[in-house]
Amino acid sequence: MRAHARARRTLITVGTAVGAAALLLSGCAQDPEGKPEPGASADGKGKTTLTVGVFGAFGLQEAGLYDDYMAQNPGVRIEQTSIERNENYYPQLLTHLGTGSGLADIQAVEVNNIAEITATQADKLVDLGRAPGVDKAAYLPWKWAQGTAKNGSTVALGTDIGPQGICYRKDLFAAAGLPTDRAAVGALWAGDWGKYLEAGKAYKAKAGDGKAFVDSASGVMAAVTGSSAQRFYDEQGKVVYKANPAVRGAFDLAASFATEGLSAKLQQFTPAWDQGFSNGTFATVSCPAWMLGYIQDKAGPAGKDKWDVAAAPKPSNWGGSFLVVPKAGKRAEEAAKLAAWLTAPEQQAKLFEKRGSFPSASGAYRLPAVSGARHAYFGGAPIGEIFARAAEGVPVTVIGPKDLVIAQNLADIGMLQVDQKGRSPQEGWDAAVKAIDNALDQ
Amino acid sequence: MSPSAAGSRQPAAEGGGRGQVWRSRRYRWDLRWSPYAFVAPFFLFFAAFGLFPLLYTGWAALHQVELTDPSAMTWVGLKNFTRLWEDEFFWNALRNTVTIGLLSTVPQLAVALGLAHVLNYRLRGSAFFRVAVLTPYATSVAAATLVFVLLFGRDYGMVNWALSAVGFDAVDWQNGTFASQLAVSTIVIWRWTGYNALIYLAAMQAVPGELYESAALDGASRWQQFRHVTVPALRPTIFFTCVVSTIGATQLFGEPLLFNGGAGATGGSDHQFQTLGLYLYEQGWVNLHLGRASAIAWAMFLILLLIAGAARLLRGRGDAR
Numbered sequence: 001m002r003a004h005a006r007a008r009r010t011l012i013t014v015g016t017a018v019g020a021a022a023l024l025l026s027g028c029a030q031d032p033e034g035k036p037e038p039g040a041s042a043d044g045k046g047k048t049t050l051t052v053g054v055f056g057a058f059g060l061q062e063a064g065l066y067d068d069y070m071a072q073n074p075g076v077r078i079e080q081t082s083i084e085r086n087e088n089y090y091p092q093l094l095t096h097l098g099t100g101s102g103l104a105d106i107q108a109v110e111v112n113n114i115a116e117i118t119a120t121q122a123d124k125l126v127d128l129g130r131a132p133g134v135d136k137a138a139y140l141p142w143k144w145a146q147g148t149a150k151n152g153s154t155v156a157l158g159t160d161i162g163p164q165g166i167c168y169r170k171d172l173f174a175a176a177g178l179p180t181d182r183a184a185v186g187a188l189w190a191g192d193w194g195k196y197l198e199a200g201k202a203y204k205a206k207a208g209d210g211k212a213f214v215d216s217a218s219g220v221m222a223a224v225t226g227s228s229a230q231r232f233y234d235e236q237g238k239v240v241y242k243a244n245p246a247v248r249g250a251f252d253l254a255a256s257f258a259t260e261g262l263s264a265k266l267q268q269f270t271p272a273w274d275q276g277f278s279n280g281t282f283a284t285v286s287c288p289a290w291m292l293g294y295i296q297d298k299a300g301p302a303g304k305d306k307w308d309v310a311a312a313p314k315p316s317n318w319g320g321s322f323l324v325v326p327k328a329g330k331r332a333e334e335a336a337k338l339a340a341w342l343t344a345p346e347q348q349a350k351l352f353e354k355r356g357s358f359p360s361a362s363g364a365y366r367l368p369a370v371s372g373a374r375h376a377y378f379g380g381a382p383i384g385e386i387f388a389r390a391a392e393g394v395p396v397t398v399i400g401p402k403d404l405v406i407a408q409n410l411a412d413i414g415m416l417q418v419d420q421k422g423r424s425p426q427e428g429w430d431a432a433v434k435a436i437d438n439a440l441d442q
Numbered sequence: 443m444s445p446s447a448a449g450s451r452q453p454a455a456e457g458g459g460r461g462q463v464w465r466s467r468r469y470r471w472d473l474r475w476s477p478y479a480f481v482a483p484f485f486l487f488f489a490a491f492g493l494f495p496l497l498y499t500g501w502a503a504l505h506q507v508e509l510t511d512p513s514a515m516t517w518v519g520l521k522n523f524t525r526l527w528e529d530e531f532f533w534n535a536l537r538n539t540v541t542i543g544l545l546s547t548v549p550q551l552a553v554a555l556g557l558a559h560v561l562n563y564r565l566r567g568s569a570f571f572r573v574a575v576l577t578p579y580a581t582s583v584a585a586a587t588l589v590f591v592l593l594f595g596r597d598y599g600m601v602n603w604a605l606s607a608v609g610f611d612a613v614d615w616q617n618g619t620f621a622s623q624l625a626v627s628t629i630v631i632w633r634w635t636g637y638n639a640l641i642y643l644a645a646m647q648a649v650p651g652e653l654y655e656s657a658a659l660d661g662a663s664r665w666q667q668f669r670h671v672t673v674p675a676l677r678p679t680i681f682f683t684c685v686v687s688t689i690g691a692t693q694l695f696g697e698p699l700l701f702n703g704g705a706g707a708t709g710g711s712d713h714q715f716q717t718l719g720l721y722l723y724e725q726g727w728v729n730l731h732l733g734r735a736s737a738i739a740w741a742m743f744l745i746l747l748l749i750a751g752a753a754r755l756l757r758g759r760g761d762a763r
Contacts, residue, residue, distance in 0.1 A: 087706055091509055091727045098512045120510040271591060275598050405729060408706070416711035420617050431712070438531055439729040442506055 047077045050331060050338055053104030054082050055089035058321070060159075063354035065347055069338060076334065086110050097124050100328040105335035106342075109156055111320040112404035114146050117156065119237075119401050122149035126325040129154030131336035138345050138363035142396035147322050155324055157343040160357035162288030162319035163390035164223055165309045166196070167295060170379070172283040176206040182381060186311040193224050193253055193313045200262040203283060212264035212282040214257050217419040218411040219268055221254035223286035225407070226394075227316035232407070233400030239440065241406055242433060251410065255418045255425035265419050267412075274298045280306075288318040289358035289387045296377045308379045311386055315393030320360060358387050365391075402440055409435045496743075503736035510730060522737035532738065534713050535721040536745075538623065542698075542717060543691030545627035546634075551683055554635050555676075558642035559668055572643070575636030583696035587629055591701055594625045616701070619714040626715050629697045634690070638683050645679035646672060681757060685750070692746055695719035718742050 052060065058080075060066065066078040081104060083089040090113050096102040109117050117125075128134055129148070136144055139158055147156030166189075170180040178199070179185055189195035200213035214220055225231050228246040233239060241247045257263045264282040266273045276282060277298035287295065287309065295307060323339045325332055341347060348359035349369040364370050365388040373384030400406075414432025417423040423431075503522050505515040526532045561571060578586070593600045594615035602612040615625045653671050662670065673680075694717045698709055707724035709716025716724075718738065726735030 087728065091730070094509050094730070095512065098509075116510060271588075272595050272597055275595070279598075281597075408728075409708075412706070412708050413711055413713075420614070421711060435531075435708075435713075438529070439724075442508065442731055442734075 046075065048075055048331060048334055049077045049079060050106065050335055051104040052078060052080045052106045052108075052338075053089075053093070054080060054108040055086045055110070056082065056084060058082065058108055059351055059355035059357050060342060063351045065342055065350065068347075069341060076338070078338070086113075094121075097121050097326060097328075100124070100326075103326045103328055105325065105329040105331050106339050107324050107326060108159070109322045109324055110404075111146065111161075111322070111399075112407065114156055114322055115233075115399040115403060116401035117322075117324065118147065118149040122151065122153060122155050124327055125153075125155035126327055126332050126336050127153035127155060128157050128325060128336055128339060131340050133337060133340040133344065135344075135363070138361045140360055140362045140391060140394075142394060143320070143360040145396055146399060156322035157324075157339055158360035159321045159323060159343055159348065160290065160319075160351065161360045161391060161394075162226075162290055162317050163358055163387045163394060164226065164286050164288045164312045164316045164318055165383075165386050165390065166284055166312050167287040167292070167307055167309045167378070168284040169280060169306050170308050171306050172207065172211070172280065173203075176203045176211075176283070178203060178206075180308070182308050182310040182379075185308075189313045190311070191313060193220075193227075193250075196220075196313050197253060197256055197260070197262075200257060200284075201260060204260070204262055207283075209261075213262040213284060215264050215273060215276060215282045215285045216266045216268055216415075217254045217258040217263045218415040219286055220257050221250050221411060221415055222318050222407070223312060223316050224250035224253060226318045226397075227312075227314040228397075229395035230398050232403055233398055235398055237400060239400065239402070239406075241410075241436075247410075248429070251414065251429055252425055254415060255428065258415075258419040259425065263419055267416060267420070277303070286312060286316075286318075289352075289383065290319060290356060292375060292378065292383065293356045304377055305379060307377065309375070309381045309383065309386060312390060315390045315395075317391070317394045317397070352384075358391065360391075362392065405439045406436055409439060499736045499739050502733055503740050505733045507732040507736075508730050509726070509732055512732060515733075518733070522733050523741070525734075526737060526741055531713060531716070531721060532718075532741075535709075535716050535718045538709070538713075538715055539692060539694060539717045539719075542623050542627050542630075542694060542715065543688065545623060546630035546694075547684070547687040547691055549627075550631045550635050551638055551680070551687065553631070554638035554683070555642055555673075555680075557635065557639040558646055559672065561639065561643050562646045572640065575639050577636070578633045579637040581633070583633070584700060586633055587697050587700035590625070590629045590632075594701075616710060617712075617714070619712065622701070622710055622715045626694075626697050626701050629701070630691075630694070634687070638687070641683055642676060642679060645676050649675040681753075685753060688749055688753075689746060692742060692749075693719050695723065699723070718745075 052066075054060065061080050066080065070076055070078060083092065089108075090110065093103075093107055093109070129136065130153075134154075134157065136154075140161070143158040143161060144154065147158060148154045166185075168185060173180050173185070179188065188199045203213045204211065225247060228250070230240070230244060231247055232241040232244070258265070264276055266276050266281070277295060278300055280303075285291075285295070292309070296303075299307060323343060325335045325339055329335055343361065345359065345361040345363035345367065348357075348361045349364040349367040351357050352359055352364070352373065353369045359365065359370060365384070370384040370388065373382070374380045375383045410432045413435045414428040416428075417431055418425055418428040502515070504517065504519060506518050506522075507515050557575060561568060561575070565571060594602075596602065596612065596614045596616065599615070601615070606612055613621050615621050649672060653675070654667055657667050657671050698715045698717050698720050699707060701715065702708065702710060707716070707720045707728050709720050719742075722735050722738040722742070725731050725738060
């Protein structure tokens with residue numbers, strides 16, 4: 001989700017100047033060094049330059065993967081351009097694909113945009129399913145399906161995913177008489193999001209007023225919708241969110257957190273939300289794997305040994321990304337090789353180890369870097385085990401081209417009105433539907 | 443061409459030499475065409491980066507175009523414009539733009555005028571103060587807005603902290619309709635007041651000192667001097683700043699976008715501070731409807747032309763008086 005990109009953005013807190021410079025760079029990154037022919041640069045240092053275009057602090061570079069690849073392939077040099085926010089990155093990627101210029105050899109795509117990419121841009125992208133070194137069996141089936149277009153070509157290889165757990169404050173749980181052991185906490189709500197609400201009510205009864213159970217109602221909604229196979233579109237590609245009980249149910253359940261007074265009424269990825277972590281304003285937050293580092297950053301050293309992570313009521317996914325290789329690139333073959341390498345289980349495991357992005361290649365779950373992973377900040381929680389179990393339970397979600405727009409309006413218009421303005425769930429739903437209708441109407 | 447050519451042939455013929463004829467002709471051409479050559483670069487750039495996009499946007503506004511495939515355009519005529527009549531989000535954005543524009547422009551110019559008047563006195567270290575009022579203008583919109591978001595925070599913001607210190611209730615600055623618009627206006631006021639003050643100050647220093655002297659002789663107080671000497675002398679400047687501020691207010695974008703924390707171009711959960719600029723951005727770059735976004739852009743352009751026409755009429759009447 002967009003929040004994914006946002007999380008990464010805020011994690012690294014790139015200055016405005018750097019952001020502007022990145023924009024500039026990516027604007028003129030089509031032909032780095034002006035190398036004339038693909039791989040034919042036998043002159044000078046004789047290196048093929050491959051460019052990778054990403055949004056936010058994507059992590060590939062930070063985890064040292066480019067350096068590894070360059071060490072193994074002395075003939076290759078990798079350059080990365082980054083645009084801080086996916087909101088700015090994605091429209092630019094579309095225009096570049098449309099004109100066939102200005103593209104990097106490899107481009108990142110966010111999960112909420114992937115359906116639009118596979119539906120409308122597949123003919124402009126290399127079929128990576130047939131690229132050398134790509135092993136379909138190594139990926140989670142649902143992630144592989146998301147990157148595959150209708151004509152059967154796999155144009156996008158998955159990088160990370162966002163299996164969710166519930167992060168909770170042990171000290172606040174203890175004060176409210178709830179269990180603090182992560183197995184017992186997970187058992188409180190296992191199998192049913194409704195039980196999560198019940199736990200919240202029990203928490204509030206003991207903790208008293210002014211103590212919130214969750215950070216925001218929209219965070220709950222994202223987690224609940226992330227656990228259902230069908231959300232906003234049906235298999236035929238028709239928009240069905242209005243009539244889909246899974247969506248309406250998630251909306252109403254999340255809204256009850258607001259109406260029952262269990263929500264801290266914060267908006268995720270805002271400064272106020274960050275302050276909520278450091279001030280212990282709320283006791284739980286549904287946390288995809290990539291959010292753990294964020295929480296650690298914001299809650300700071302004072303939160304150490306207070307936070308822990310338990311399994312979510314149902315396996316659910318929030319966020320994740322892909323890599324694509326545009327055909328217009330001059331070094332498409334080399335780029336496909338690099339993309340396959342970057343998304344192979346070993347590299348995804350390293351990305352998880354260094355950056356906390358959870359692998360979409362299930363082959364990585366057996367590697368010790370993942371299976372044995374523990375998070376010191378979260379009381380030594382076995383995060384590799386918790387999130388791998390969640391990842392394998394996530395249903396094959398039907399995603400549609402405008403998932404992002406629908407999810408965004410449901411959260412930022414509908415749920416926010418209920419949570420922060422005190423509107424009724426019905427009013428919030430109606431406002432969101434109106435905004436979505438307007439957004440989808442061409 | 444003929445009158446000047448005829449006029450200058452005479453002396454050249456008197457001089458007799460052919461070289462002189464040539465030289466004077468070259469001189470004439472130089473005089474006539476060089477200015478065009480000097481201004482040409484601007485107009486070439488304007489044609490490439492101003493006029494062409496403007497016209498192309500107008501062309502796109504008559505089509506259904508999606509950013510996913512900008513080359514596929516379907517002709518829809520004026521549909522993108524006519525639908526704006528029924529588009530409540532458009533009217534809401536227009537209303538917000540006007541309200542925020544007024545909330546920011548009026549106090550901004552009033553304060554700037556007062557500030558300029560004070561700076562116009564003989565002050566110790568006046569250069570320092572003049573630079574100081576300009577510093578907000580030099581900060582980036584993004585940086586300023588992010589700081590104001592913190593100041594206007596609901597739970598831990600400094601403004602609410604100050605309000606509660608004097609016994610008021612905390613205000614939810616982001617969610618209240620008026621509160622959020624006021625907060626966005628504050629950012630604009632903070633950034634642009636000093637800039638306008640310096641423009642006023644420059645104009646004030648061109649007011650002849652004798653006017654003040656004679657006014658003082660007539661027994662006019664400082665305030666009366668300000669009202670009856672300074673303000674009338676500044677009328678063209680005030681008009682200029684009004685026009686510039688109005689254009690700025692119509693295009694208001696960065697402040698409301700960043701004031702919205704993470705939610706992007708919605709302008710708050712109730713679209714309570716979504717300006718026309720934000721709505722255009724939302725249609726074009728979030729919803730990817732380039733045709734609709736182009737229509738909004740042209741509607742904004744037409745609105746500005748209307749305002750300019752109205753201002754001209756008003757000004758014409760004012761001059762006639």
